[in-house]
Amino acid sequence: MPASSQIARASDACLHCGSPVPVGAASRDFCCAGCEAVYGLLRAQGLTRYYQLTQGKAAPAPEPRKDRGFAWLEPLVSRAEAVPGPVCALELDVQGIHCAACVWLMNELFRRQQGGAGLTVDPALGKVSMQWRRGAFDVSGFLRTVEDFGYLFGPSRKHPEAASLDLPIRLGICAALAMNVMLFSVSFYVGLTPEDGDVFRLFTRLSVVLSTGVVMVGGWPFFRSAAQGLRRGVLHLDLPIALGILLVFGTSLVQARGGRGDLAYFDTLNTFVTLMLVGRWLQQRVLERNRRFLLEDDGAEGLFVRRQEGERLSTVRAAEVGEGDVLVIAPGDLVPVDAVLLDADASVSTDWITGEPGERAVTRGDALPAGAFNAGREAVRVRASQAFTDSPLVALLRRAPAGTGSAAVHTRFWDRVSRRWVVTVLLVSGLGLALWWPAGPDKALEVAVALLVVTCPCAIGIATPLAYELVQARLRRDGFFVRSPDLMDRLPRVRKVLFDKTGTLTLGRLELVDRASVDALSSEARDVAFDLTSRSNHPASRCLSAALARVGARFNAEARVTEHSGQGVELTRDGVCWRLGRAQWAMEGQGASRVENSHLSGAAEPDGSRDAQSLADVAAPTPSLTSLERDCALGTEPESRIAAGATSASGPVLTRDGMLVATFALRESVRSDARREVQALQAEGRSVWLISGDAPARVRDMAEALGIPTAHALGGQRPEDKASTVAALDAADTLYLGDGVNDSLAFERALCAGTPAIDRPVMPGKSDFFLLGEGLASIREALRLSLRLRQVVRRLLMLAVAYNVVAVTVCLSGWMTPLRAALAMPATSLATVLFTVWSLSAARERPASTPTQLREVPA
CATH class of the missing domain: 3.40.1110.10 (Calcium-transporting ATPase, cytoplasmic domain N)
Incomplete structure (x- = not known):
């Protein structure tokens, strides 16, 4: 039984998404308030067919936001309506699409809206294209209606990554070519020889031509990745894969040009390249799906504000705001700079910048901090006290430079594996060539080629990505969405878990x-x-x-x-x-x-x-x-x-x-499982810290209630203080969970960071993972599965080494033939895949009621 199941009653599943309902939750029927709200809307509006389409695979629903501003939408609608013609068109990004039921729901809500001409939803990329009759359709009203169901819309910024379009095409081409080459190779195995004349030469040439296409089409991603790694001074498994492809193809080409196509390894090479592409596709599939679940973040460039220019009102980017500008802040909109209120009174919320909930009334002449939201029901006017370049938001919204933080530590292991693998393969091949040279160049070359074929990291290339895909898909069902490709390599190093308070341990x-x-x-x-x-x-x-x-x-x-x-x-x-x-x-x-x-x-x-x-x-x-x-x-x-x-x-x-x-x-x-999960983390040997901008007394009180040592409870922390605290604590072993932009700088200092706040800008784009639902158990499950994943991957390496020892012995003995290689390579790949699936299936079923003490992870 998975760890997350330990927190739920066996018969209790959320009526909306099917996730376990945590013990102590506000409702016995729903895992979170978002699911309860959306379930009620679906029933009230007669949209329960949604549940027939989900087939029990819905994700937990974020709680709908009622105070969200739409300043970003106005210039987009204006541009769409400026195009001549009776029909206007607009493309937007959407957050939260996960299945066909979401597509049906959006189309049904659009159908009920007057003036709509057409709606196209792309669930794979997370985009929506809509058309409406000019002057007869309320765009913002439709978007607000859909957002009531837990989705979010934003400007069109998502674009398909090159690899997501490229890899499936390359994989399809290579699979087709490889099957044809295997048919030609069968004829060699059953007796076709050079004495058969034109048929033998034709099949050999076809094998050469088709294999050349496979190497060019399928090998290119590995050649490019290996070359980029060498330029940066980084070695990874793409290097031995690329070298293996080139060396096996080159030596097989020499054999074919010498008239001995029956001694070449074209079929094995084609199968190897195809399997490597399958592994690469598996490696990217879940991560891309998780990234597309969210809106793309443009940092400061994604913030818009209405600026008064005489009698006109223009919507401009926040970066264009200058000192003295008069801004009109609509309900739910952001104040991008320190400003002074010009109207009689207003209500503002600063939870995004402080991480603490609460609204307060302000009157004419009062100062408003950058990052405050208009929490009232009416638009208010403010005068900017500074240019946006001087706003404290600039530092909090910036993107972390590539290569900063502690994330690079995880690469050491794979660097060592790659470097040693390459050196060993080349030495063993050279040894085989030298040992068999006295028997003649042809035999020596045959042994060297066989060694290159059998020592290619085929099993690792497909089984390892499959292991990562299985774990990430498992976590996704628990509401833990991985965004960084190397997160699962970093999680086993975590020894300190740092929580923000409000919106993280509490629900805000x-x-x-x-x-x-x-x-x-x-x-x-x-x-x-x-x-x-x-x-x-x-x-x-x-x-x-x-x-x-x-x-x-x-x-x-x-x-x-x-x-x-x-x-x-x-x-x-x-x-x-x-x-x-x-x-x-x-x-x-x-x-x-x-x-x-x-x-x-x-x-x-x-x-x-x-x-x-x-x-x-x-x-x-x-x-x-x-x-x-x-x-x-x-x-x-x-x-x-x-x-x-x-x-x-x-x-x-x-x-x-x-x-x-x-x-x-x-x-x-408070999150219903906060105390239980905090104590479980500590029982497993991890230290837990509470770092908050709230008053120190409140932070200490919460720490005491949750069982966190008082010395680990730090209150009154500014964004810079949080970053300094994380930097002082981090020894490449911290996980930080926060929800406000005041956590932004701390995110950059931690080994890994995540957020439960996917309804606000900036933080999801900076995080390595994000959470859905109201529980915290998925964090501990992710830590547990990362340890299990590391064990499985290292066992795969051990199996690969053992297989290569046997295979190298066979090759050095001169017993390896193209037919035996063609059988051994897919057989070992299938065996490692089955081992991977079995190992991680066992991990899913293992009881987690007894915490396991952690051991130190070598750097």
């Missing part, structure tokens, strides 16, 4: 401590509370709105809700004043001053972090958490405290004419 959202507070409401109070919360975008209101919707609260479209800055929301119905927000405000008279466009307050919000202060000293601290709030934030069974009478947690309250109706205690939602 609030949840109810006790659902009974909602269940106990009367139908009238429930409907009123739903009207209040559904019209606010604050995290606390989103949490309560979802909880109320689950118990059947009804929405009144005629309700008129007023928001009070920093206090809460208010609704008057039938002469009765209802309020939801801070207790002191909600329970007083109705004379509170009203300020529009604020947000619901009263939940435990994080205070200003050093990350925010480093970008702009505008963070306003909120009151400190009570002990109960800390328990709620850490998920440490607060219900028992409430039952014992500890009701001092501040939370939004619902009042009716100033009389208390209900109190809703909220907590920061």
Whole structure:
């Protein structure tokens, strides 16, 4: 049973994606909130055929984002509509496509939209092409509808990699040619000799011509890779493969030109090249699929903003923003530079730059930090205090230079293997030539060619990529998506696991401590509370709105809700004043001053972090958490405290004419398996660290609740601090998991890095892997399978060495013939493939309930 199955009840599978539901999850039916939300949408809109098409192979759904900006879309639509004609066309990238059901769903949603002319979805590349009738189609409305189901759209940046188009074509050509050469070789094996005259010469020439095509078409990727490696001073397995192809082809060509095509190894060479291409295709297939699952990241070039130019409003790249520019920030859009608010008030969120959730109200003249998002419902105007070149975002958005970090350490092993393999092959071939030279040049050359054929790393070339493909596909089913081709080689070295806090160990959202507070409401109070919360975008209101919707609260479209800055929301119905927000405000008279466009307050919000202060000293601290709030934030069974009478947690309250109706205690939602996985990692011999920009006291409290040593809990970390901490800890053995752009610099310093935040820009493009779902168990499973993969690969090497010892002995004895070589090479390849599949199948079934202590990995 795989390790991930240990965290789930045997009968519990997510109703949406089929993944195991972690013990302690908020719902017994869904593995994450995203799956629950999408499942509800599919049922509500009559789209359940989606599940018939997935055939149980859906991926966990990211939680739909309601606050996403579309500034990038406006210039694209304008250009599309500027083209003459009744029909407009636009091509976009899409994130999240994984099967035919996704294609059907998008086409069905497009069919229901008025004004659409045609939609083409390319699931292999992750692109969508749409056509619509001019003036009759709402492009942004359609995109928002689709994004409600967990997908994301972006500008068209994805392009098929050359290898993804090139390799299948080369493989098909080589397979066809190789089969024909094998037919000609059969005639040699069954008795066709030079004495047969024209037929023998014809078959020999055809073998030469077709084999030349195989070497040119199929060998080119290996020749190119080997040459590039030599130019960089890097040796890898493509070098012995390339040398083997050239030497075997050259010597077989000499035999054929001497009239002895029956002594050449053309059929073996063709089979070898074809199998190597199969291995290379397997090596790239899963990685390309994982990369195309995400949107392409253009860093700073991918950020757009609306700039006011007189009476015009232009959408420009963030890089074009200069000091003094007036920018219009729509709901969900990013403030790319430090700026000053020009409008009366606004609500902003800085979770992307600080990694900590929470929104705060700002008023005219207040400073806004670069990286803040407009969390309100209306667009606001700001004046840039700096040019984008001076923005702190520039350093955080940059791409790491190639070759930086600790990733290069893993290449040492394959460098040594390649170097020793090449030297050994050449020495053994030379030895065979020298030993048999007294018997005549022809016999000596025959032995040397046989040695080159049997010592080519054929088995490794196909079995090793297959092993990587099997492991990566297995992890993909667990929600662990590998992006870097060398990640599985680095993971066995991991001895330290470093977590960011909010959005990583927690889910970046609030949840109810006790659902009974909602269940106990009367139908009238429930409907009123739903009207209040559904019209606010604050995290606390989103949490309560979802909880109320689950118990059947009804929405009144005629309700008129007023928001009070920093206090809460208010609704008057039938002469009765209802309020939801801070207790002191909600329970007083109705004379509170009203300020529009604020947000619901009263939940435990994080205070200003050093990350925010480093970008702009505008963070306003909120009151400190009570002990109960800390328990709620850490998920440490607060219900028992409430039952014992500890009701001092501040939370939004619902009042009716100033009389208390209900109190809703909220907590920061922690991943259900966080404590279990942290302790399991430590039990396996890995040290776990908590590095966060949140207040040090909160970080220490969470570390204590999760079982992380207090000395390993570092709070108040700026982006530069995180990077320095990782650099100090890393000895080519750290794994860093983070979600905010404040983790960007730390990503560059760690041996390997990943993110669960695929709905925000930058971080997915910088990561070696990304996670779907709300559990962390797939990280430990990836570490376990990487160790198993390393064992399998090294056993493959041992088998290859053992086979070559036997084969070399046979060759030096003069017993190797083209027929025997043609049989031995595919037989050993098949044996190693079967061994690989069996080994990794056994790894999938091995119980993982008992942690295994790690041993040091040699450099």
